[in-house]
Amino acid sequence: MNSDAKFQLEQLGRAFAKAFLSRTPGVGLVADTFFEYRSQVKLERLCRILKEFKENIESIDSKKFNQEYLRSEEFSDILESILRRAVNTASEEKVRRLKKILLNEMTHPYKSDFKETFLDIASRINEDQIQILNHFREVKECESEGSTEQGAVDGRDEGAEASLKCKEDFLGFDEGKYFFYVQDLVSKSLLYDEIIALFGGETKPYTNLRITPFGEEFLRFVEGFPAQ
Secondary structure (H helix, E strand, O other): OOHHHHHHHHHHHHHHHHHHHOOOOOHHHHHHHHHHHHHHHHHHHHHHHHHHHHHHHHOOOHHHOOHHHHOOHHHHHHHHHHHHHHHOOOOHHHHHHHHHHHHHHHHOOOOOOOHHHHHHHHOOOOHHHHHHHHHHHHHHHHHHOOOOHHHOOOOOOOOHHHOOOOOOOOOOOOHHHHHHHHHHHHHOOOEEEOOEEOHHHOEEOOOOEEEOHHHHHHHHHHHOOOOO
16 A cells, blocks of 8 residues: 555544544544545645646646637536546546646647547546557458458457457457456447357357447547547
């Protein structure tokens, strides 16, 4: 556990101890003390995020910002949405992803009816899942170019190698974690599962996966200009 995590845990412990040891019993006091602590944590996160974001903005040529868009209600809405999600996560990688999306919006606004949905997904999945999505996008690109290198995405293969390039290679993850990740991506409509019929009429799910158009658009949204 790092020092920041220890500090927050100690602070939370003191908050609960203060509530339970108080002469004024009752659930209400516990709740008040807890939410007071949580509000302080979120305020500190927000201050840190805004400070880091200010440094990011200062490193960019001001001419690159879309000034008209920055004055619009649409930008105010997306700013509020991103900051709300950023202060509600302790994951630094997710905060970095959200800050990148916000910087992209300020310079090259992304046109889509699914922005809020994409933001929800961006705040829920991790970088490993982004890596898996990128893999299947690359597989699709190779397929569209007529490439069949190492049997990638060959529906005749059995098991995960039908979607991966090497037998028993789950992109560096152990099998259990890989299948958990891809199931989650399928549930979010980022991947779809071409179930393979096996001998005896049985099927084996999550062994021939492909990226969906929605998944490709999500990656463009996360990556921003010039990928969009």
